[in-house]
Amino acid sequence: xxxxxxxxxxxxxxxxxxxxxxxxxxxxxxxxxxxxxxxxxxxxxxxxxxxxxxxxxxxxxxxxxxxxxxxxxxxxxxxxxxxxxxxxxxxxxxxxxxxxxxxxxxxxxxxxxxxxxxxxxxxxxxxxxxxxxxxxxxxxxxxxxxxxxxxxxxxxxxxxxxxxxxxxxxxxxxxxxxxxxxxxxxxxxxxxxxxxxxxxxxxxxxxxxxxxxxxxxxxxxxxxxxxxxxxxxxxxxxxxxxxxxxxxxxxxxxxxxxxxxxxxxxxxxxxxxxxxxxxxxxxxxxxxxxxxxxxxxxxxxxxxx
Amino acid sequence: xxxxxxxxxxxxxxxxxxxxxxxxxxxxxxxxxxxxxxxxxxxxxxxxxxxxxxxxxxxxxxxxxxxxxxxxxxxxxxxxxxxxxxxxxxxxxxxxxxxxxxxxxxxxxxxxxxxxxxxxxxxxxxxxxxxxxxxxxxxxxxxxxxxxxxxxxxxxxxxxxxxxxxxxxxxxxxxxxxxxxxxxxxxxxxxxxxxxxxxxxxxxxxxxxxxxxxxxxxxxxxxxxxxxxxxxxxxxxxxxxxxxxxxxxxxxxxxxxxxxxxxxxxxxxxxxxxxxxxxxxxxxxxxxxxxxxxxxxxxxxxxxx
Numbered sequence: 044x045x046x047x048x049x050x051x052x053x054x055x056x057x058x059x060x061x062x063x064x065x066x067x068x069x070x071x072x073x074x075x076x077x078x079x080x081x082x083x084x085x086x087x088x089x090x091x092x093x094x095x096x097x098x099x100x101x102x103x104x105x106x107x108x109x110x111x112x113x114x115x116x117x118x119x120x121x122x123x124x125x126x127x128x129x130x131x132x133x134x135x136x137x138x139x140x141x142x143x144x145x146x147x148x149x150x151x152x153x154x155x156x157x158x159x160x161x162x163x164x165x166x167x168x169x170x171x172x173x174x175x176x177x178x179x180x181x182x183x184x185x186x187x188x189x190x191x192x193x194x195x196x197x198x199x200x201x202x203x204x205x206x207x208x209x210x211x212x213x214x215x216x217x218x219x220x221x222x223x224x225x226x227x228x229x230x231x232x233x234x235x236x237x238x239x240x241x242x243x244x245x246x247x248x249x250x251x252x253x254x255x256x257x258x259x260x261x262x263x264x265x266x267x268x269x270x271x272x273x274x275x276x277x278x279x280x281x282x283x284x285x286x287x288x289x290x291x292x293x294x295x296x297x298x299x300x301x302x303x304x305x306x307x308x309x310x311x312x313x314x315x316x317x318x319x320x321x322x323x324x325x326x327x328x329x330x331x332x333x334x335x336x337x338x339x340x341x342x343x344x345x346x347x348x
Numbered sequence: 349x350x351x352x353x354x355x356x357x358x359x360x361x362x363x364x365x366x367x368x369x370x371x372x373x374x375x376x377x378x379x380x381x382x383x384x385x386x387x388x389x390x391x392x393x394x395x396x397x398x399x400x401x402x403x404x405x406x407x408x409x410x411x412x413x414x415x416x417x418x419x420x421x422x423x424x425x426x427x428x429x430x431x432x433x434x435x436x437x438x439x440x441x442x443x444x445x446x447x448x449x450x451x452x453x454x455x456x457x458x459x460x461x462x463x464x465x466x467x468x469x470x471x472x473x474x475x476x477x478x479x480x481x482x483x484x485x486x487x488x489x490x491x492x493x494x495x496x497x498x499x500x501x502x503x504x505x506x507x508x509x510x511x512x513x514x515x516x517x518x519x520x521x522x523x524x525x526x527x528x529x530x531x532x533x534x535x536x537x538x539x540x541x542x543x544x545x546x547x548x549x550x551x552x553x554x555x556x557x558x559x560x561x562x563x564x565x566x567x568x569x570x571x572x573x574x575x576x577x578x579x580x581x582x583x584x585x586x587x588x589x590x591x592x593x594x595x596x597x598x599x600x601x602x603x604x605x606x607x608x609x610x611x612x613x614x615x616x617x618x619x620x621x622x623x624x625x626x627x628x629x630x631x632x633x634x635x636x637x638x639x640x641x642x643x644x645x646x647x648x649x650x651x652x653x
Binding site for chain 1: 423447471472473475490491493520526529530531533534535536537538539540541542543544545546547548549550551552554555557559560561562563564565566567568569570571572573574575576577579580582583584586587590593594596597599600601603604607608611612614616619620622623624625626627629630631632633636638639
């Protein structure tokens with residue numbers, strides 16, 4: 044039990060919808076209300092029952108809620124917070140699921156002076172988006188990072204922790220600044236690189252797009268999955284976590300240049316040494332339960348692909 | 349039916365082992381013999397029955413075979429061909445499965461003057477390697493690219509095509525040079541980038557390796573899968589397809605620089621436009637049957653991850 048009695052979810056896409064379904068499945072006594080700025084998404088959310096009630100305005104959705112979770116792209120957090128400012132119940136905790144935390148914390152604090160703001164980021168997702176994409180098990184065994192401000196109430200942090208644990212997540216707390224560095228390397232840089240190479244491959248003169256698609260099983264297709272993620276969400280992430288992303292990108296570029304030099308100078312030993320080292324990381328990720336050990340994730344397993 | 353009566357497989361790792369198992373399953377009348385330079389791999393291959401017989405030398409394995417497939421790292425193709433030169437039956441077709449084709453074709457032609465050499469490359473694989481990694485369904489619905497030299501016998505090309513089709517593959521023919529460009533972008537560059545970022549992430553000062561592993565579900569883990577591939581194989585690929593890889597890498601670097609500039613100058617429209625375009629490629633790959641449409645490949649589906 045998390046202690047919250049009424050959870051309001053603003054934004055009913057992949058993350059918001061999954062939270063709603065998870066609350067209904069794993070916290071059946073808790074009231075859930077939801078809102079999405081897109082009328083079509085609201086209708087679909089109501090059809091799927093993503094929250095107990097889907098409301099016609101954000102203010103209506105948060106009325107009486109003791110936990111409000113903003114599940115909109117990080118660039119829209121400030122506006123979403125402003126929309127609920129007048130309707131927030133006294134003592135309500137306001138949280139979010141944004142992939143960057145420093146700029147989001149600033150935007151929420153500016154829009155909701157005096158409110159109990161405890162930002163969070165469940166590190167989970169798929170390449171799909173919208174009100175049809177969510178499912179209750181999305182957070183199972185995944186980490187949720189909570190970044191409480193210095194003046195946060197420990198009891199409210201504990202309640203938010205218990206809420207995410209009830210949804211199946213493992214919870215860690217850290218500063219917003221450290222979160223942004225960690226996510227820059229584990230999520231933002233990989234997406235930026237994936238978006239880049241998929242663009243590169245589709246614009247070549249010597250190799251057609253049809254050939255790229257046909258022979259993508261050689262490695263390329265792994266990049267297309269994350270390069271299919273929601274464009275609005277990712278535009279906002281790169282703009283809001285700009286400094287940390289640029290820092291990691293520069294380190295990556297220097298490392299890529301070193302491997303390029305090894306290829307140019309035919310330094311097979313340097314390549315072999317590097318490729319051996321990276322194998323160990325994969326083993327640790329599987330041992331930690333953060334990925335699937337089946338060859339190829341089971342895509343081409345004995346049952347066929 | 350492929351027309352070949354006896355297939356010899358030199359190198360019994362992921363590819364060689366999978367061919368052996370597929371021959372036994374889908375071409376039950378065909379004799380199969382195999383050899384691996386590593387005695388431990390030979391023993392394991394015999395235990396798993398990767399080929400009908402596992403021989404003590406490459407010469408013994410190819411004796412009487414009308415199709416010989418070299419399944420060793422591309423840097424070892426010349427030496428493997430030299431080893432069988434004296435034992436090859438008259439009229440035997442010599443093929444391979446190497447990921448680069450121009451340098452392999454040259455190495456085979458130099459080692460086997462006068463032999464019927466028809467290089468090939470099944471675009472299939474997993475991140476696992478060695479005699480335990482193979483399975484019969486590896487080639488099902490995957491493309492196999494055949495790169496016949498100008499003087500190839502059309503009947504032998506047709507027989508090799510029928511052989512791969514019997515193993516479940518779809519076959520395309522093209523020049524070795526074009527193959528090397530196509531694979532540079534669909535396979536070699538993605539691997540180089542994945543190897544780079546996994547190295548970058550494990551060497552940071554501000555973010556620990558434990559944190560990288562813990563929060564890898566945000567995107568990073570997708571790269572670790574292909575960065576866990578066999579280091580010897582990949583060292584050889586980058587050295588043997590050096591020019592095409594460097595050409596694609598330079599295009600990628602220019603594209604990455606353009607996205608970097610968009611982030612630096614906070615050009616959200618440029619980012620959004622790029623991220624929207626790359627989504628379409630993913631849809632085509634799924635429509636072509638070259639990947640799995642389940643969210644996250646089913647890793648975090650309703651059954652849990």
